[in-house]
Amino acid sequence: MQIILANSSKEPIYEQIMNQIKSSILSGDLKDGAALPSMRQLAKDLHISVITTKRAYEELEKAGFIYSIVGKGSFVAEQNLEVIRERKLTAIEDQLSAVILNSKEIGLSLDELQQLLKILYEE
Missing domain, CATH: 1.10.10.10 (Winged helix-like DNA-binding domain superfamily/Winged helix DNA-binding domain)
Structure with a gap:
């Protein structure tokens, strides 16, 4: 390790x-x-x-x-990967909700947000 x-x-x-x-x-x-x-x-x-x-x-x-x-x-410890995945998905949903709120506040369109997400994801 x-x-x-x-x-x-x-x-x-x-x-x-x-x-x-x-x-x-x-x-x-x-x-x-x-x-x-x-x-x-x-x-x-x-x-x-x-x-x-x-x-x-x-x-x-x-x-x-x-x-x-x-x-x-x-x-x-033995891991229940499905439970861990669900926790992570919930955290991602919360973070994305904040991103969407911030995007709407500055007038960022869905297309612009998707492009930004795609660029960041591929880095």
Whole structure:
């Protein structure tokens, strides 16, 4: 598992770690039951505080992506991909509703909005 941190990012380091692990799980790169590096090992590899890796792992556990066993480590939880897909679709719908509202406020037509979306999607 490779995690790349961007010091220039506005996103906190723990979120960068969390999002990259989450992406690896959702893409299937990390399979159900796969062991994650220990919090200490990950902190050492990334040259960051253990507190930061602990927070990332705690957030992933709260969201149901991983589970931890005291003395054994953290592991990828079994994922219900359909439930995750539905959550993502709901988030996309919410974001698109905001985009549509902003577009209407500035008089952007549906065709212009579709062109913009197509350009951004293909990047």
